[in-house]
Amino acid sequence: MSSIAEAFADGPAFVPYLAAGDPDYESSLTYVEALERGGADVIELGLPFSEPIAEGPTIQSAIVRALEAGMTPTRYFEFVADLDVDVPLVCMTYYNLIAQFGDDGERGPEAFVRRAAETGIDGFVVPDLPAEEAGPLREACDEYGCELVFIIAPTTRGERLERIMSQVSGYVYVQARLGTTGARTALSDRTAESLERITDWDVPKAVGFGISTGDHAQRVIEAGADGVIVGSALVDIVAQGVERGDPAVTVADRLEGKARELTEGALRGMPAADGGPHPERT
Numbered sequence: 001m002s003s004i005a006e007a008f009a010d011g012p013a014f015v016p017y018l019a020a021g022d023p024d025y026e027s028s029l030t031y032v033e034a035l036e037r038g039g040a041d042v043i044e045l046g047l048p049f050s051e052p053i054a055e056g057p058t059i060q061s062a063i064v065r066a067l068e069a070g071m072t073p074t075r076y077f078e079f080v081a082d083l084d085v086d087v088p089l090v091c092m093t094y095y096n097l098i099a100q101f102g103d104d105g106e107r108g109p110e111a112f113v114r115r116a117a118e119t120g121i122d123g124f125v126v127p128d129l130p131a132e133e134a135g136p137l138r139e140a141c142d143e144y145g146c147e148l149v150f151i152i153a154p155t156t157r158g159e160r161l162e163r164i165m166s167q168v169s170g171y172v173y174v175q176a177r178l179g180t181t182g183a184r185t186a187l188s189d190r191t192a193e194s195l196e197r198i199t200d201w202d203v204p205k206a207v208g209f210g211i212s213t214g215d216h217a218q219r220v221i222e223a224g225a226d227g228v229i230v231g232s233a234l235v236d237i238v239a240q241g242v243e244r245g246d247p248a249v250t251v252a253d254r255l256e257g258k259a260r261e262l263t264e265g266a267l268r269g270m271p272a273a274d275g276g277p278h279p280e281r282t
Contacts, residue, residue: 003088003122004147004170007041008204012221012266013171014039015206016259017092017231019046019062020079021071022238027248028066029082031238034252036085038259042171043085044125044229047076047093058232061239073101073112080119088122090149090170095129098137113140123147123170131164138167149173152198154190161197171204173229176211176220192223199224214265221269228266234258 007013016035021028035043048063048071055063071079080089102111116124123146129137131150141148147170154175156164165172176191195205207220208229217228234255241251 002145002147002170004042004090005204007088008171008206008226011270012225013041013204013206013227014217014259014263014266015042015044015090015171015208015227015229016040016234016262017044017046017059017208017229018234018238019048019059019066019071020076021048021066021069022062022235023065023242024069025071025075025079027251029079029084030248030252031255032083033085034256035234035259036087038256039263040087040259041227042088042090042122044090044092044231045080045121047071047073047091047097049094049097051094051096056232058235058239062235065242073097077115077119080116080121083120089120090123090125090147091116091121092125092127095126095137098126109137109140110143113137113144113146117144117146121146123149125149125151125173127151131160131167134167141169147171151175152194154194157197165198165201165203168201168203171206171227172198172201174198174205174207174225176207176209191220191225195224211262214261214268217262217265218269221266222271228262230262233262 018032032043032045048066050067098112099108102108124141134148138148148167149170149172150164150168151173152164152175174194191207198205204226206227206229207225211217211220211228211230212233220228237254237258238251
């Protein structure tokens with residue numbers, strides 16, 4: 001069993017996202033580590049790319065801050081190696097950075113995945129990579145023991161759904177609503193429908209896009225999800241800290257508190273038949 005699979009094995013998984021290097025290298029290390037203290041089971045760690053087509057304004061701004069602070073693929077791998085966390089890490093980035101990574105002697109998915117695996121990355125989410133073109137990255141992930149996570153939109157059906165689910169490993173990222181990422185005050189009513197379409201596949205289902213409160217997390221798990229993915233609500237906390245000039249320790253405390261709220265909400269959503277929240281995780 002992979003480390004990501006283990007993270008989903010003991011009740012619902014909380015999967016937070018932050019952009020590496022936002023707003024600066026040292027503060028970002030502190031913020032990511034705070035998420036683990038707050039209960040993160042897996043952490044999606046964004047590798048900033050200049051054209052993040054799947055992201056809303058909140059995460060786009062985080063990516064700009066990280067890039068302006070000097071984040072690059074090479075610096076990203078240094079960042080991962082410097083992190084003091086004991087949960088699986090998933091690299092969320094765009095395929096151009098993967099395809100261009102390396103040197104003239106070796107460039108592309110294999111070079112990227114090998115370096116990522118060496119530094120402690122356990123899997124990848126690549127929003128702009130079609131399943132039809134994922135072969136080289138899938139092969140590299142298989143070679144180096146990494147998972148390849150795909151995103152399922154509310155409109156993904158038929159042959160395309162079959163193709164994606166034949167490639168996915170680790171968990172499938174279930175997009176709760178159409179559009180780009182961003183925190184919302186209300187959940188989409190299409191979550192249960194999206195989960196129903198993929199019940200035949202034996203892979204954990206984690207729902208993201210729009211989750212911002214413990215109540216949201218609870219309702220997503222009640223709808224049948226195995227985990228919740230939260231990004232913008234956490235990035236908002238970082239952005240507010242930047243605007244106010246708050247010390248990194250203060251922002252880290254807020255992130256830990258929000259992570260705990262979301263973790264506890266997910267645990268409340270566990271069916272009674274499953275025994276409710278696990279005592280060691282409350």
